[in-house]
Amino acid sequence: MLLKNLSILYGNDLQYLRQSNLSINGDKFGKLGLAGKGIDCEGLLLIPGFINMHTHIGDSIAKDATLTGSVDSKIHPVLGAKQRILRQSLPDHLVSFMKNTCHSMIRKGITTFVDFREGGPDGVALLRKALKDLPIRAFILGRVETYQDKTQLQQNQRLSDESKRTLANVLRISDGIGLSGANENSDSSLKFFSKSKKIRAIHSSETKQSMTYSKKITKKTETERALLVKPHFLVHMTYAGISDLKNASKKSRGIVVCPRANASLAEGIPNFELMSKIGCRVGIGTDNVMINSPDMFREMDYLWKTHMGLHQKRIDPKEILKMATVNAGLILNRKMGSIKTGFLADGIFIDKHSLDLEPMHNPYASIVQRASESSISAVMIGGKIIHGSL
Ligand SMILES: [Zn+2]
Structure with missing residues (x-):
């Protein structure tokens, strides 16, 4: 042609x-x-085509279901309202709302998305089902739904054999792993995840609270521990300090920021310019459909204006557009x-x-x-x- x-x-x-x-x-x-x-x-x-580098489209059924309360009360991997809603929804309903989100993304020019899929192997299979016959490209990053508590972290408890088996099943049908965060996993577990041959990604430093919690129970920053996964990319990093960003620039392919999702949770705006200056490659994601619309046009406009408004400094819009396209291809290390x-x-x-x-x-x-x-x-x-x- x-x-x-x-x-x-x-x-x-x-x-x-x-x-x-x-x-x-x-x-x-x-x-x-x-x-x-x-x-x-x-x-x-x-x-x-836009590459939406971070989504959770599994929660498309819960749009704006909870607007008040803390971040944990909404999206905590065990206790959040999101998990309650997902557990109570029929799989077929979840599939049909995930399909709708894919159609919506295609119409908005999103040709690829990278999803953190909850629910272990079943969760991955459900998204695969939703994607059947849809032309959009997807990278599905699954997870094992086991979360270690403070004591298990401090005792550096290893991942159970059952979780290891589940992880193997997730990896068989997914494109990699998308971990909820370092605070729910011991060093030993994080290091085990680092051995996976497929894409490795993890949320990190999304909130002040998660940063403080990490320091308190492990004496290390959340990002120091997230890097034990040897992630190809880290998601959020809104509260990461300079040394965390320096480490991320050396040890990962990049950072994915989700400015509108952070703001809708009243959790600040990521400083992508500082990240870039330190040498991190930055991509953009729209995060949970539950709290934000999967629209990269809106995400770019928001990021551009809030950054210039907050920092009273001009940013070339071309840099924003690169984050939604070129940078994402480089972070994924694919010819896209x-x-x-x-x-x-x-x-x-x-x-x-x-x-x-x-x-x-x-x-x-x-x-x-x-x-x-x-x-x-x-x-x-x-x-x-x-x-x-x-
Ligand atoms: Zn996320």
Whole structure:
């Protein structure tokens, strides 16, 4: 397939090409500048598909079910309202609401999402069921639902044989592990998780409370212990200190921030600029559907404005857009997230003439703060138009 007369945000630097021809070879991007018969894409801007680096779409059934109370009362892995709702819901209902969230994400230009799936092997299987026949790409990071208490942590109790067996079952059908956090696992367990060959990720330093708890019971920071998992990426890091960020920059591929989720829990805003300055690669996730909408346009706009507002400092919107695309591909270490030869042909065709965008003087600002679902003409995954039309 040859796309003609197309504007493109090309390569890892999202370079704006005003008018180009781009070939698609199978499910990958081909070369620029080829001539020949093709589809006229005059008026369209192709950008990389969004990679939503952190979701829990299993709780799509519980939208805004609890808005008051502490973070733990809402999403604690054992005691939270979320777990109660998930336990009481019929699996078929969970599947149908997870499917709805996938459709919603596709319409908003999200071509890949990375989900922390609760519920052990059954939880992973349920999401696999929801994804059947859906074109969106998903990385499912499962977990074992065993949580160690303070005494078990202090005694450095090892993971039980039963949990090890469950973990093996999770890993057989998932893309890796997504751990709830270091505070529920002993050093021995965290080190055991680090041996998994698939993707390893963990929540860390999401709240002041979780940071204080870690110091109190283990004398180490939460991130110091989270790094025992040898995670490919850490999620949140909103309250991580400078030395934690330095360690994260050396020992992981990056950090995923979830600004709107943090704010909706009244837990601050992550300082992504500081993270980048220290050398961490930063991606963006929308986190629990229960507390936040899976919309990367809103996430980018929010992050851009709150950061500039709080720190009274200008940020180039291109850096925000990279977090939602290029950086995510690099954190996942897959050929995705950029429009360049050999990368997966996942993209969003933005209508440059749409009411909210025309005239487009700065494509990065247009996408970060003005574009929405209604600015999308088509969404492509693996070289196929799966939503809208050209
Ligand atoms: Zn999360």
